[in-house]
Structure formats: structure tokens, C-alpha cells
Amino acid sequence: MFEVTTLSGAATRALLDELDTTPKPGLVDRDGSGAHADLSFSRLHASALALEPVFAKLADVAAGEQPSRELREEIGEIGRQGERAMLRESGGTNTHRGALWALGLLVAAAASTRARDADAIAERAGEFARLPDRFARYGHSHGRIANRRFGARGARGEAAAGFPQVVRVALPALRRGVAPPDVLLRILATLDDTCLLHRGRAALERLDSALLARNASPGGCADVLAAAFFVHAIAG
Numbered sequence: 522m523f524e525v526t527t528l529s530g531a532a533t534r535a536l537l538d539e540l541d542t543t544p545k546p547g548l549v550d551r552d553g554s555g556a557h558a559d560l561s562f563s564r565l566h567a568s569a570l571a572l573e574p575v576f577a578k579l580a581d582v583a584a585g586e587q588p589s590r591e592l593r594e595e596i597g598e599i600g601r602q603g604e605r606a607m608l609r610e611s612g613g614t615n616t617h618r619g620a621l622w623a624l625g626l627l628v629a630a631a632a633s634t635r636a637r638d639a640d641a642i643a644e645r646a647g648e649f650a651r652l653p654d655r656f657a658r659y660g661h662s663h664g665r666i667a668n669r670r671f672g673a674r675g676a677r678g679e680a681a682a683g684f685p686q687v688v689r690v691a692l693p694a695l696r697r698g699v700a701p702p703d704v705l706l707r708i709l710a711t712l713d714d715t716c717l718l719h720r721g722r723a724a725l726e727r728l729d730s731a732l733l734a735r736n737a738s739p740g741g742c743a744d745v746l747a748a749a750f751f752v753h754a755i756a757g
Contacts, residue, residue, distance in 0.1 A: 531751055531755050696753070
């Protein structure tokens with residue numbers, strides 16, 4: 522059984538480890554802001570710390586509970602509160618919306634299952650993701666636009682499928698001691714990253730220079746990397 526502080530601390534640490542991973546083509550890292558003129562290392566660092574209480578709330582409400590629509594909606598509301606806290610901390614800039622979605626589900630799943638098995642945690646997160654949330658407002662995000670245009674699964678589809686990129690691609694690499702930048706490249710090679718698709722699939726051809734030239738950012742891949750850091754920390 523996980524302690525609430527263990528899960529919230531691991532989720533926050535995962536965000537900080539993802540931020541610290543350098544180089545990350547097109548993304549904010551220790552070398553610069555990548556394709557994000559409105560972001561910086563310090564802003565993302567502060568945003569990650571601001572989300573720790575949100576992860577703690579998610580772990581607390583889901584502890585030992587089975588998936589249900591009521592619990593899914595409670596998790597969703599906590600996530601929306603967390604998003605508002607993130608936006609206050611970042612001055613209105615989206616710093617961690619995708620990562621909050623992925624890590625929030627995984628934190629709730631780990632608390633719910635009380636298991637230290639990566640597959641069980643990912644599958645439980647998928648159960649939560651597949652449940653409806655009548656209060657959710659998805660709008661016209663880049664991810665939804667790319668989903669319609671390219672057929673990409675996106676963050677919600679990845680979660681509903683039980684985070685296959687986390688448990689089948691990123692986590693095995695981390696377990697073998699592959700360096701985080703190289704793990705990110707493996708994710709880039711396999712993930713339908715709707716953030717990147719929205720800004721230009723051709724940017725993959727020459728990685729960092731082309732990504733910057735096209736203002737393209739593989740933000741979804743960074744979210745998967747953070748999720749993998751979290752699962753690796755709690756499930757080995």
C-alpha cells in the first residue's frame with residue numbers, strides 16, 4: 522500500500538526529472554526553451570511543485586477505491602482544480618496540462634490498486650480514463666484537432682488504452698538503464714504525439730534544428746516520459 526505522500530512526491534519528482542532531461546529536441550530543458558517562447562525552465566519547475574498537493578488529493582480520494590463514474594468525476598474535478606492552480610502559478614500559460622492528465626490518472630490508479638505492478642497500475646488508469654465524466658469540457662484542443670485530422674490516438678486515447686507507450690516502450694528502457702534523452706527518442710519514434718502532429722509531422726526529420734525552425738514541440742512525448750519516470754519510481 523502506498524502512502525499519499527509517496528505517490529504525490531513521486532509524481533512531482535517525475536515532472537522535475539522530465540524537465541531536467543537534456544537535451545530534449547523542441548522542448549524546454551536546461552539548454553533553453555525549445556519551441557516554447559512563453560515557457561522557461563524556472564516556470565516549469567515552479568509549476569511542477571505547485572501540482573504536488575493536487576497529486577496528494579488524487580491519491581487520497583482514490584485510495585483503495587474501485588473505479589466508478591462517481592470517483593472518475595471526483596478525480597476529474599480535482600484535476601480541473603489542479604489545472605487552475607497551474608495556470609495561476611504560470612501566469613496563464615499551459616505548463617503541465619497533458620502531464621497532469623497522465624500522472625493524475627496514474628497516481629489515482631496506484632492508490633486504487635495498492636499494487637506495485639506497472640501493468641496493474643496502467644490498466645487501472647485505463648479503467649478510470651474510459652469512464653465518462655459529465656463535467657469535463659474538452660473544447661478544441663490541439664490534440665483533438667490532430668486526432669480528427671491525422672487519426673492520432675492522443676493523450677486521452679493513450680490513457681484509455683492503459684498507457685502502452687509507458688509500459689511497453691519507456692519503462693523497459695528505463696529499467697535497462699537507458700539514458701532519459703534516449704528514452705525520449707524511443708517514445709518519439711512510436712507515439713502519435715498530437716502536440717507534434719498539430720505543429721508539423723515533417724519536423725521529425727531533422728529533430729532539434731527542424732523542430733525549432735517549425736516551432737514544433739513533442740510535448741506529448743515529454744508527458745509519456747514523465748509518466749514513465751513515475752511508474753518506474755513506484756513499480757520498479
